[in-house]
Amino acid sequence: MSEDLSIFDIAGPVMVGPSSSHTAGACKIGQFARALFHATPTEVVFYLHGSFGEVYKGHATDRALLGGVMKFQTSDPRIRDAFEIAKEKNLKYEFIVKDLGENAHPNTVKIVLKNENSKMSVTGSSIGGGMIEITKVDNFDVLLHGRAGKYLSLVAQLDHNDECLLNFQKHINKLEDISVAAIDKSDFKKKTLAVISLEGRRIKLSEVIELEKLEGVDFVRSLSKLETQ
Amino acid sequence: MEYQFKTAEEVINLCKKHKISISELAKRYESERSGKSTANVRERMKRTRDVMYEAIQKGIKSNERSKMGMVGGDAKKIYKHINSTSKIMGNKVTLRAMAYATAVGEQNACMRRIVAFPTAGGSGVVPGVLFSCSEHFKAGKRKLLKGMFCASAVGLIIAEGATLSAAKGGCQAEVGAAVAMSAAGLTEMRGGTPEQCFHAAAIALKSYLGLACDPLGGLVEVPCIKRNAIGCMAAIGASDMVICGVTSFIPFDEVVQAMNNIAEIMSPKLRETALGGLAVTKTGNMIKRKLGLKVTTEL
Numbered sequence: 001m002s003e004d005l006s007i008f009d010i011a012g013p014v015m016v017g018p019s020s021s022h023t024a025g026a027c028k029i030g031q032f033a034r035a036l037f038h039a040t041p042t043e044v045v046f047y048l049h050g051s052f053g054e055v056y057k058g059h060a061t062d063r064a065l066l067g068g069v070m071k072f073q074t075s076d077p078r079i080r081d082a083f084e085i086a087k088e089k090n091l092k093y094e095f096i097v098k099d100l101g102e103n104a105h106p107n108t109v110k111i112v113l114k115n116e117n118s119k120m121s122v123t124g125s126s127i128g129g130g131m132i133e134i135t136k137v138d139n140f141d142v143l144l145h146g147r148a149g150k151y152l153s154l155v156a157q158l159d160h161n162d163e164c165l166l167n168f169q170k171h172i173n174k175l176e177d178i179s180v181a182a183i184d185k186s187d188f189k190k191k192t193l194a195v196i197s198l199e200g201r202r203i204k205l206s207e208v209i210e211l212e213k214l215e216g217v218d219f220v221r222s223l224s225k226l227e228t229q
Numbered sequence: 230m231e232y233q234f235k236t237a238e239e240v241i242n243l244c245k246k247h248k249i250s251i252s253e254l255a256k257r258y259e260s261e262r263s264g265k266s267t268a269n270v271r272e273r274m275k276r277t278r279d280v281m282y283e284a285i286q287k288g289i290k291s292n293e294r295s296k297m298g299m300v301g302g303d304a305k306k307i308y309k310h311i312n313s314t315s316k317i318m319g320n321k322v323t324l325r326a327m328a329y330a331t332a333v334g335e336q337n338a339c340m341r342r343i344v345a346f347p348t349a350g351g352s353g354v355v356p357g358v359l360f361s362c363s364e365h366f367k368a369g370k371r372k373l374l375k376g377m378f379c380a381s382a383v384g385l386i387i388a389e390g391a392t393l394s395a396a397k398g399g400c401q402a403e404v405g406a407a408v409a410m411s412a413a414g415l416t417e418m419r420g421g422t423p424e425q426c427f428h429a430a431a432i433a434l435k436s437y438l439g440l441a442c443d444p445l446g447g448l449v450e451v452p453c454i455k456r457n458a459i460g461c462m463a464a465i466g467a468s469d470m471v472i473c474g475v476t477s478f479i480p481f482d483e484v485v486q487a488m489n490n491i492a493e494i495m496s497p498k499l500r501e502t503a504l505g506g507l508a509v510t511k512t513g514n515m516i517k518r519k520l521g522l523k524v525t526t527e528l
Contacts, residue, residue, distance in 0.1 A: 004233070007259040008273060010347045010384035010393075010410075011377060014280045017337030018295075018449045020349045021396075051447070054522055058297060058448045060340055075280075080340045128394050129348065149345075179264075199263070 006150075013130060013149020014075040021107055022052070022059035024148035025126030027079060028223075030068020032134050032146060033111040033122035035155040035221035036193070041113040043092040044069055050106035052126075053097035062095050065109060069093075071225045074130070074148040110136075137193070142186040144195050146223075151181055151197035153223045154208070158192045159216035165194060171211060177201045191218065202226070232257040235389040237427045237481040240382060244423040251413070251423050252378035255385075274374055277344050281333070281356040284343045288332020295338040297516065300450045304332035307458075319462070322365045326461035330357030334454030346377075347384040347393045350400075350442075350449050351407035353457030355380050358411035358464045362418060372418050380414035383430050390482065391489035395442035396501045398492030404456045405437030405488070409481075411464035416471055431477035431484045433467035438484070439491050441499035443506025446516040452507055 015024040034041070046065050048056050056062050060079070066086055067079040078085060086093055100108055105125035112121045123136035130148030135141065146153060158164045165185065172180055178200040185194040205226040212220045232254060234240045243254055260267045289308040294301030308328035311321050330353030337343045337352055346355045359376040366372065384393065387406045392398040412433035413426040421429070437460075445451045477484075498505035507513055509526040517524050 004262050005385050005388055006262065007255055007270070007378070007381045007385065008277070010381040010388065011274065011277050012344055012346065014277065014342060014344050015349065016342050017340050017349055020345055023340075024345075024349075055447045055520065058446055058520055060296075063340075075342055077342055128396055130345070 009150070015130070015149055016064075016075060016077060016079045019059045020130040020148065021126045021128050022055065022061045023064045023079075024074040024130045025107070025132045026052070026061045026064040026109070027068040027072065027074045028130070028132045028146050028148045029109060029122075029124035029126065029134070030065040030111065031071060031223040032068075032124060032132070032144070032155065033113060034069045034071060035223050036122050036134075036137055037113040037118070037120045038219045038221050039115055039118060041069065041091065041115050043114040045094045045096065045112045047096050047098040047100065047110040047112070049098060049100035049104050049108040049110070052107050052109055056095070065111070066093055069111070069113070071223070073224045105133075137188060140188055142188055142193055144186050144193060145184050146195065151199065152202060153198065154196045154203070154211075154220055155223065156194045156196065156211075156220045157188070157218040158194060160187065160190055160192050161216075164216035165192060168194075168211065168214060168217060169196070171214060172196065172198070175203070175207055178203060230261060232261050234258065234382075235386065237386055240386070241423050241427065250375065250379070251382050251417055251426055252375040255378040255382040258382070271374065274377055275370075277346075278370070278373060278377060280342060280344050281346070282360070284333045284336045284341065285329045285356055285360060287341060288336045289328055291332075291335065291339070293335075293339050295335075295448075295450055297446065297448060297450065297519065299445065299448070299516070300338050300454050301335055303454070304328050304335055307331060322361050323462055323465055325364065326357040326361035326465065327458040329360050330354055330457040330461050331454055333357070334457050338448070338450045338454065346380075347388070347406055347410065348395070348403045350395055350453050351403035351457065351460075353454065354404065354407035354411050354460040354464060355414065357457065357461040358415055359418070361461070362415050362465070366418065368418065376414035376418040379417040379426060380410035383410045383413040383426070386481070387485055387488070390485035392492055398488065399495050399500050400440040400442040400456065401437050401488055402492065403442070404453070404460050405434055405440055407457070408437055408460040408464045408467075409434035411461070412467040415464060415468040419468070419472065421468075421471065425471050427481040428475070428477045429468045429471040431479060431481040432470060432475070433464055434481070434484050434488065435477070435479065436463055436467075438488055439495075441495075441506045442501045443499055443508045444501070444503060445508055445513045446520045446522060447501070447503040447508070
């Protein structure tokens, strides 16, 4: 992401401590996993690799990951109580320390989400300062970038052609007070996975539903909870 | 791009050209790059300020300890003494700055909300210095925002020319950067020129070059929080020296280059890995064992 730094990259992000890579970044990976799963999971297993596996308790990486899967933002104080809230929501969770291979970044987690209909695994790494990469979805290599505390992002699965993505972008730009700051895309099982980072006001649930109805769009999910107007 | 900058030299020239302060330049820079109004940018900085204020206020009243029990309650201890001037060698401003910086660091360690300004590890210095000094000036909130914008511009120059990540550059890149940013921000708040702001930042950063990031158990607790507190003294001291007429012999941009050079030479063991320095002391290893981490070095 070679963009000009924002003043608020320095004066921010606002986050729940203690670590931008082990807490804020972890939360962001959790948000991505939930958005890509595009359903409500009833069970989630986290495989923690490298530094994530070693120091996850001290940095509350576990609570942050679980909070992210429940769509908490990185600045949400409820991250502290993620375990209790997951129990209330009947979301089963487990943390397992596992070596994910030599090539995996030291701060990597593989998240397996399940409900009665489907199952998905998402692998991501927190690469520093709240910046993250999603590297695998269901054993399929992808490369999607995210950054904690900077943008509100949408994840979408689209038909694999540029026109479809352009059309999608055009529809977002039509929304008042919202503009596209960046688009990141990756091939995925003959489809395109796209991360659309938005600037401006928060997008509404009704607007996301409209976007999902566009031709060639399989699903659209927001990384964090939407305003239901 | 009219207001774009990556170095202190460019900032000083732009400030001269437009007859504006560093904080005003930072605001216009952000407005230009994001396409938002300066009023909108200012509003966002106000929200940032409010989060900092909340963290300080909670922190100075809290007895809560972090999960590992290494830190907690020190901000309250320090803050209790800000009026006992006979007992304290520093003054009320420095003591209060240390209390505030500790408060933010402790809140971070206890999983409360903070602003990573510029990072979570160095998040105490800027609020510590700027809030304490603005209380001393009896300054309105406007002046505090000036300090914050100016500090952000200095942080941006460090990020462009070197790094703000301890994993890349050690603690000089986190607490060191925060001290330089605070020194500049404070200097602008008390009416210093852009040149003076960078002299203060240069003097401050020079004193922090080469500082290792060697936290116990890899946690942002020991020695991070106290380093933030002591960093406030350095920032206020650097700004005071500049107000007395002292200048930095080495320009700020060159100090940033030196910082980057040191980052490249620095052993990875001293860059947030908990494999050297304080992290491998007897006490450091005790914490590692408690966390179930591998002990690699015994001193």
